[in-house]
Amino acid sequence: NVMTSGSSPTEFPKTQTLQTSAQAQVLSLINGIINLVHAVWIKVILSHPDLFPLQTLCFRGKCLLSCLYGRVEVHGFTLEEGQQSYPLFSPSSHCPLTVTALGDSPNPSKTKKAGRLEAKAIVRKYLSAETCKRLLSEVDSDSCVILLEPLDTPLTRFLNSFPDLKELFGLSSVEELDGCPVILVCGAKNVGKSTFNRHLINTLLNHTASVEYLECDLGQTEFTPSGCLSLSTVREPLLGPPFTHQCAPEHMIFYGQSSCETDLDRYLESLKSLWRLYNRETPIVINTMGWVKGFGFQLLVDIIRLFSISHVVQLSSGDKVMCPQLTPEFLRSSHGWQTHPPVQSALGEDNSGTHPAQRSYTLFSIHSEFEGAGRPGEMRHQRSNEQRDLALLGYFSQLQSPEPGPVRPLHCFTPYQVPHSAVAVGVTHCEVAPTHVLYTANASLVGLCCLNEKVSGRGSPVLLSQTPVCPCVGFGVLRGVDMARGLYFLVTPVAPSVLRQVNCLLLGAVTLPNTLLTGQTGILGEPPYVTMDYSFELTGAGKLHVFKGLARPGQMKNAK
Structure with a gap:
């Protein structure tokens, strides 16, 4: 169960360009996203009408509603504590129902202290100790506490037996776009995308049981060795660099290279197949490549268009502009590798054809003031190839016994x-x-x-x-x-x-x-598969590279 204060979902402006310190910008962004997560996934909701009058919960689906403390109103009907539970039906065929918290207390003779203690006791009864610890400070005598439980009736079972009606009490394709946050983090190399992603995921895990993570960066992967695209469900905090938490993701596709420049179409098709496996029931963080120019920029445009992004976090550093600001307005006129802006007819009609409809999103533009941001690390093991080697060593460390003992080569x-x-x-x-x-x-x-x-x-x-x-x-x-x-x-x-x-x-x-x-020990003579007797000067000794991403004239003209 997820519990939240009664504040309404944060109303984000279309674009927010933040000019304060990077830390303050990150905290502002994360707090906004957490509010959105709470507004979407709620089993028990707290509302405080004195501070936020007439707070509402708008939902889609079916549930059994019980008012545990305070008073709420649904469709003009007032439900108080102690009354029976009522089934609520909010199918996609009709406008969604709303539950509104009422400010006046149903029992005026009850003191504020007694009301506060009663409300806290109810919260302790229904929520785990860890969740209660975080939220009891927000419970007051004027709060409203409701319980939403799963509902299964002969009607819903009967309707669900028809394939065309299975999603009647679910989210339609349009409403899914307004569901859980889809957060894309982008920026040039070495601006701190990976560090920001870990901080964001860990903060979200304070408020939700799991976070999805879509890996689009082939070179600097988080949970797998490089050369892979993956979709992972994160349930534990990330308290170290990638090589310390190598694990098997729920879904993974082997691309085979640390860059996608030789086959852009296979890269995008691989990401599309992973995106189709995302269930849209939990927030998702999308990590992107540091390649933000030319074809890399076009791929970034495609990802934003194809994956129904709700928030774009664009990180930058230094005075040199590596990538234009990805505002929704700018994206509407930008060419991707596979997607293109809609063509307007002389009458102003949209003739975009099969191109995906552009969804509006919130842009957070964060400029790092950290000295050295945007430059690769100079200390040992900080180069990208060394990071990739560490990830592979971390992966194959799973061969070792969990018990203390000598390391086996x-x-x-x-x-x-x-x-x-x-x-x-x-x-x-x-x-x-x-x-x-x-x-x-x-x-x-x-x-x-x-x-x-x-x-x-x-x-x-x-x-x-x-x-x-x-x-x-x-x-x-x-x-x-x-x-x-x-x-x-x-x-x-x-x-x-x-x-x-x-x-x-x-x-x-x-x-x-x-x-x-x-470095293998216990080998007599020369180690296997290792030789110094090799020359790349011989014809055919090196690899033959085939570039499959030849640009079309129109795309070359529009490449940024």
């Missing part, structure tokens, strides 16, 4: 044996001759993915000709390839029950940290 773990005919193998980041694919994959990091179609080979390796957009359940090291027995040898921390779903191994440009191979 990578070669000490017994690998899984995977038949060649059971999984397909593909390379995502460059063109590789089919006869060389297994040489490329040997001793490399691979994404463990799940194709929709069944993979069946005739004893020989199954190779993919195109890179699929498919779910990924984790990562592994392809330790060896046995052509004689037709087996791959795979080391991974993914549980065996999950591995049974895997039928595809994808290889990308994200490589294992050098220290993971060179």
